[in-house]
Amino acid sequence: DTGVSQDPRHKITKRGQNVTFRCDPISEHNRLYWYRQTLGQGPEFLTYFQNEAQLEKSRLLSDRFSAERPKGSFSTLEIQRTEQGDSAMYLCASSPRTEETQYFGPGTRLLVL
Amino acid sequence: SQQGEEDPQALSIQEGENATMNCSYKTSINNLQWYRQNSGRGLVHLILIRSNEREKHSGRLRVTLDTSKKSSSLLITASRAADTASYFCATLTDSWGKLQFGAGTQVVVTP
Numbered sequence: 135d136t137g138v139s140q141d142p143r144h145k146i147t148k149r150g151q152n153v154t155f156r157c158d159p160i161s162e163h164n165r166l167y168w169y170r171q172t173l174g175q176g177p178e179f180l181t182y183f184q185n186e187a188q189l190e191k192s193r194l195l196s197d198r199f200s201a202e203r204p205k206g207s208f209s210t211l212e213i214q215r216t217e218q219g220d221s222a223m224y225l226c227a228s229s230p231r232t233e234e235t236q237y238f239g240p241g242t243r244l245l246v247l
Numbered sequence: 248s249q250q251g252e253e254d255p256q257a258l259s260i261q262e263g264e265n266a267t268m269n270c271s272y273k274t275s276i277n278n279l280q281w282y283r284q285n286s287g288r289g290l291v292h293l294i295l296i297r298s299n300e301r302e303k304h305s306g307r308l309r310v311t312l313d314t315s316k317k318s319s320s321l322l323i324t325a326s327r328a329a330d331t332a333s334y335f336c337a338t339l340t341d342s343w344g345k346l347q348f349g350a351g352t353q354v355v356v357t358p
Contacts, residue, residue: 138289140289165344167344167345167346169346174350175350175351176251176335176337176348176349176350176351177290177335177337177346177348178348179345179346179347182343182344182345189343190343190345223287225289225290227290229344232339232342232343232344233277233278233297233339233344234295235280235292235295236280236292236344236346237292238282238289238290238291238292239289240288240289241288241289243287
């Protein structure tokens, strides 16, 4: 059990560029979650996968955001045409079952200039 | 909107003292979880307490849950400088596993 990993840890990009983040969950965890956290706030739910199926998306996830989890393993979160308001920490978590502990990765900190 | 609200927003104590923070929420829950976050890092899970439980312990941590008042408390006993962090409560209210977090309590423990 090596924990949840995320890559990259930091990303600086210019407004209008596309960025992609990767999350590798704990092996055998079939639930995977993405959250976004802005400074001074708690994380906010973005989307959820059970295996490869994306089952819920927050209204925070605009059309510029897309997430995938091919083959139910790692997941990617892509933001197209980034805006300064997208600057935040993007956190990934995984769990073995819905009502169990969610284990979080270290996060990807995005800064849009 | 965030489901939980932590109180106080900030807490400053000296090593050896106890730290207590509270969490209130609005709707019925499946479980409530407490997390710690060191500055700029990911969240570390501390304790999960289910809706049919009233109290749980883990090392120096004690969590209580009062579903009639829709509130929970986290007590850290004999605090250490390493306990300096932000503490978040998160509630699980649906079948998808979506956690709803409060804004957190920032705890500073001075030697």
